[in-house]
Amino acid sequence: MSLAIISPGRDASVWVENFKKLDPSIDIQVYPDISSPEKVEVVTLWNHPSGILSDFPNLKLICSMGAGVDHILTDESIPSDIPITRIIDDKLTISMTNYVVMAVLNHHRQIKRYQADQLRRIWDMSNPEIPVTVGVLGVGELGGDIADKLLNLRFEVIGIGNSPKENLDYEYYFGDQIHKFLSKINILVCMLPLTPETEGILNLEFFRKCQKGTYLINVARGKHLIEEDLLTALDEGYISGAMLDVFQKEPLPVEHPFWNRNEITITPHIASVTNPGAAAPQIIENYHRVQKSQPFINQINRKRGY
């Protein structure tokens, strides 16, 4: 039995090192040097070449090397009965929450305005805080922590998800209540998984349901956002500005109009990066669970797509 790492363009050696530290006996094959595909029962993936998993006749488990699984589920050749797991990890959650809290505070305390004032030596003490109500679209592992931490900072927070939830400390909507949700908030944090239902959700029709001047923070996936619609929504005033970590095409092409928009702050998909040291134990745990035929940890629901 062996574990294959398939993450083209990324350095797999740090993963090998962490896996070996946890289980020195494990047999690891790193793509593209897979000499015995028939031995591979577990694969761990990031942006694998589509169709490649059909090379492994004895595959029993697919592990994402990150929190998202959209990069796996877009490969339609993967048999529907193979379980898929993802990373849920405190370090990942803390980084994401810190990023979003930073973005909310920067907007609330208008850091761009004061940076521009400084350049022109302007001392303007008027209206130092923008009153905000933060809407978190997707209150799962990451969005749930963001909502809790913002609540601790005494922000008004409203969440929205797919299913009913109880015992939350903030107002929560689900299903088709997006209109109500958007009418109450003026910062929107997109923390959704990328699924057929959520692809392109941040479009002009959606933005026109927002309160004028809503600030957008997208840290989920680039494909949630119709990028030209954001430019229109900025021009129409529904959106006042945006902090974006993810884009339709990454790296963001140099000729992309976002680079020239002062209302948009760009970061290069770094909101929260998987730490191999923190993520390796759960992959190795699941590798051992294949050996013992036990249920997996952090398994996603193939039907829901997250």
Ligand code: NDP
């Ligand atoms: P979870 O699966 O834990 O949470 C997803 C949440 O979204 C759930 O609350 C779910 O609702 C909700 N949801 C799903 N579909 C819909 C829908 N159609 N309408 C409304 N709500 C919906 O995911 P995580 O929080 O762990 O991660 C979210 C995403 O963040 C990842 O999939 C990944 O794409 C992205 N990410 C980005 C990173 C970056 O660096 N930029 C780093 C890590 C992750 P319910 O609970 O009711 O099912």
